[in-house]
Amino acid sequence: MKHFFTTYLSRSIRVVLSFLLFLLFTNAPSLNAHGVQTAWCWSPDGENIRIYIEHWHGDSQNQDCGAGGTINVAVAINGQAPATYNNIPFVYNHINTTVTNLPHDSRLPIQIVSTCSDANVYNDWGVWDFPLPDGLCPAGGSIQVTVLKGNDCTFDEGCDELYPASTDTVIVPADCPCGPGLPGTDADGDGWIEDCDCDDTDSNVNPAMSEVCGNGIDDDCDGVIDTDDDDGDGVGACNGDCDDNNPTVYPGAPELCDALDNDCDGVIPADEVDADGDGYACDDCDDNNADVYPLAPEICDGLDNDCDGSVDNVGDGDGDGVAFCNDCDDSDPTVYPGAPELCDGLDNDCDGVIAADEFIDADGDGFLLCDDCDDNDPNVNPGAIEILDNGIDDNCDNLIDIPSYCDITLYYGACWGYFITNVTLEDINNNSGCGADGYSNFTSIQTELDPGNNYTISITGDNYYYQYASVFIDWNLDGDFDDSGELVASYIWLNYWGTPGTASFTIPTSASGSYTMRVISDYYGYYSTYASCNTYYGEAEDYTINICEDPDGDGVCSNVDNCPDTANADQLDSDGDGQGDVCDICPFDVDNDIDGDGVCGDVDNCVDTANADQLDSDGDGQGDVCDICPFDADNDIDGDGVCGDVDNCPDTANADQADSDCDTVGDVCDICPNGDDTVDNNGDGIPDCSQALSLSDYADAWKCGNNNNKIYLCHLPPGNPANMQTLCISANAVPSHLSNHTGDSVGPCISCGSNNNTPEILNNNAIDTDDFLNVRIYPNPATDNVNLSIGGVHETTLIYIYDINGKVVWQEMMEHTHGKIGFDLSSQLFQAGVYTVHASNSYESFTEKLIIIK
Structure with missing residues (x-):
């Protein structure tokens, strides 16, 4: 709704209004004072009667009123019964202004009611506003205003003219404010007379209405059609103001940190949402922590709690230069991180440790170890008397057998x-x-x-x-x-009027x-x-x-000069060996070429072993004479004790360097440790010895059998791999064989031969077979009967059955045959339990479990 009283300037209303204004103050003490003025006017917005009550400039009592004092006022219109307005709020103190310069509606001059003091004096004024009463305008009439009392507001001055004996007649301006309920014609019955209503035929049109957008009517009588701007921000609701009661909200307004859609784009920025609930959003330097926000109390937590850009800036209570949060005792200026430890029983340097010597008095002489130069002798301490010729620093003054200088x-x-x-x-x-x-x-x-x-x-x-x-x-x-x-020097005369006396003396040449x-x-x-x-x-x-002797002229006495014969004013000693860099043969080597090879330790590749030539064959930064592997930059990277330059498996530990096929590749990293892994007949980049191929893909030298229709294969018998045997098998059997016999490889077996250095191909007496020792047990587990199907027996093979205790319950010898053996388990030989079936010959062995259930 529009303001209760709206200035309507489009109409010319000429009304003469005689105001009878009596300002009567009650409950005001009669105190001696320089005087008080009172005045009234329309407030600058034209909507209130404003009362000014003057106080002496600088009067402390102004503060009483400014702290929230209210007044009670009685108002009578046209002689009617007065209406009482209680607790009219104090608005503010208007400071250091003359009465004629007080803020007011310019249509009506300031009306001075009492002039007990000079009206042109600069004074301080209390201000109270209350609304223009209904019926005052535009019909005309009289008004009587009586100030009944002040509430919590003391006027420390008195004046008889606060109670005027006469009334002033005021000519009311033609544009006296309009309001609802005034006398006059109201054709549409909307409460607004025709003099104040811009369309008295339409009850939906009057100054109290809100503008309806797009209807072509001046609904609120403000002289503008379809435009409304209730909040005075220059944009009305009809023009897109999404909140016409808030002047900070309108299209294009800058976004403020107020959780409102200031620019009316339908979006409240995410940073205006208070995520941590501490009452601050976009101005919160950490909106995920409720302990961090502007003006929050700073605590020692490694955070900028008050968002002032400084972390843990709680203060420095003892003035030692270290803030509270970093000082282990902020009440003692001798205690802070890095402080020198004193002999005071405190952790001065804040390292969490109080030196033991600050508690110990081993000799009981009353001086702690940290102050006592010999805490094992009660006769030696800072309070002792120096005893001459005993070779002891009795009084701990760092002078032996030298007494302290005499007191005066x-x-x-x-x-x-x-x-x-x-x-x-x-x-x-x-x-x-x-x-x-x-x-x-x-x-x-x-x-x-x-x-x-x-x-x-x-x-x-x-x-x-x-x-x-x-x-x-x-x-x-x-x-x-x-x-x-x-x-x-002696007899130096000092005159009484302050003239200095002088004397000369010579320093002994021996002094230093x-x-x-x-x-x-x-x-x-x-x-x-x-x-x-x-x-x-x-x-x-x-x-x-x-006394300083300075032969090199660098300004440093020879007794403390780290290069007494070579000028070095900066006394730079990079290696800290007591010799200045300019005279140090090895300025960056504290041991000064300890191995004596003429190469300083900071650049010597064998610091403790002389090697003037600095030979480093493998370029690893270690000279050959001290390098455990002078030709191996990785210095035995696999740690097997064999340098990489001679290790047959440099990346895999194999201290024994076993190389069964003498191909210079150790067995542990050899693809085919008992075969030739250099052959790649089909050119696929994979050694043929490690894969099953078609017969045509293998080298002719590896073919065997009638018409070369089979392939050599190096077989390592399980349980006896050292007794390797070259077999001749069908190429079709190779995949299954390689799958079932880990360590076997395609091609004839190769060994180092009798001289242990030359590879020797073992393909003589190759066994021509497509089968190998195998035992199949079925059924397993067994109840009444069990069968052993045995194959691949190419030489005498022993077959045993052991019970769970390792006892042989059955055995058989077979030679060059295949067959099946059946057992009737009803025999007393076989009881319920777990048995082991084991077959073996000189080349290989086979083991399988048998479970019997009865």
Whole structure:
């Protein structure tokens, strides 16, 4: 339905409406304040009466109203009984605006009801709207509006003019809003008078109707036929708007992430469907996981839960640079992956292991193993006193038989205006103040000096009193500054106005390494030349000097230079052997040619065996002298201990290298290990020895019998394969024979002969037969009688029947015959059970089971 009150501009309605507007506020406290204004108008959309109540600009009470305060209003039209409108909602706070600039319908100026404060002052205004009452337009009349009370909204100001004593007369514009139920003629009885109805003869036409597409009528009286645009998106339902109540939906609209068919193409994109039910769809970076969506709480699960592009970004609670999810203790900055292990009983590096030495105090001296340089001796620990001449580092300071440098003894207190403010020596330029107890340890501040050179030190004192200063260097590293030559500068005058004192000294030519330098100040009246451990009113500071001899001039001292005679400032040592690459004979071989053949190990093909020629016959990267198979690149790939270059079956293990037919192919990989597999008479690419062919396809040399109508066949008797025999059989019998006798091959048998090297064809005395030893038992199982049909007996053959215990219950000898033997099983020789029938001769054997049932 159209808006309840629609501005109908096509008609000219001139009505003079006198408004008697009383704005009466009740339940408002009378407080002292600078004043309040009230005003009314039509709202900018022309559909509501709007009341503005002014508050002082910046008044905190505005926030009370802005939090949801409502008002109750009574409205009387033309003197009739008032209608009450309760809980009219607060719309918003209009901030920092003068009354004349408040938003309103331009057809009716702002009506100021009370002017307790200056109307031109910029103020903040509370805003309440309620609909234009029925019957107000266009007949004319009076209206009385009374604000009964404020609900949860405090007005912290008061003014008598909130209750005006007179009324204002307002000329209502000609286009006063129309509405249903107004006085006047309504010919079609649809509730809309003719002044507001564009066709008062048709009850289906009035401003409240929806436009019917395609009927040629202005159904909703908006002045446009067959065009409706209820949502103001520029496209009406008649023009394809599939939801004319939603301005984001119309043909061609951009698809939004709202699960609607915004572009009216009949399809809601799949990515607008919330697959995981977390309330987010196309803006969800993982719509298959309900724990992942924009603004979701980030947890340590390897996922970007809040879709901000970062995984597990939960924060870094201890500020150690490692986020919570990756830190095993995010409350301790000394604990994080990769942290150095400290002697604190914690898993500092987060590897899941706390070093054992952080719990052990084996000698019970109160110092843990990780801090104690000898945890088996209670007299040795960081708190012990160094004992001279015992060869032990008693106090664990890495100095044996050298005491720790003396503490400063103070006379009359420290730094009574006598302290050092700056020490400068080459790279040392340190500003300081008075150290605790008159001592400052600056040994972490260092400089490099050259042996034999002269240097000037500059010392500045505070600007209060005169001072003297001295400089000591412990040249012999004995833990004191008492030895000859260790007082390198004395009586350095430090003027009281801060002028630095200077002194020069020469580094001994024999000096090399790191030394402690002590600078000490003293009140000039009590100055002692030997005061390395005590001071009157002054202080002491320790520094480190590094004496460096650098013969190759690369800026690296020779005592630490990995190529002291060859310049290499980068100290590159690729193999980590302590020799820099520029002077290392084998810069990439930590063993430096361990076999001494002149070839560095990183390129030597036999690292541990000398082979200057680097001969590698098979090109496998191993030199011949250390290659187990110097002529076999695969180095005995079948692992049988025979190198591939001489292995007669290089891909199949056969350590015995058996080659029965001496054809240089081992039996385990020979197609016909006892025959000639080089013959392919029919040219099919398959050795003839391995297949059954027609007689004409075999080589003539393999034919035998009368008129050469048979074929030689090498037969390996079962149970005695070494006693192979060349047979002469019909070509038609070859397929069956090869099928039944695995290992047999077509052609005469071949052996290595007596010299074990030359192949010898065994076709003399070939047995001319088409049959081989066989035994057929029937019926089987048997009950009353059983028959043995025996064939292929070409020489003396023994036939046995054994019971299940291996006992012979029957035997027979047969010679060169075929036949059948029948048994009556009623004999006591045969009881119910399983028997074995076995036939054998010098060439072959046959075994079959016999089952007797009684």
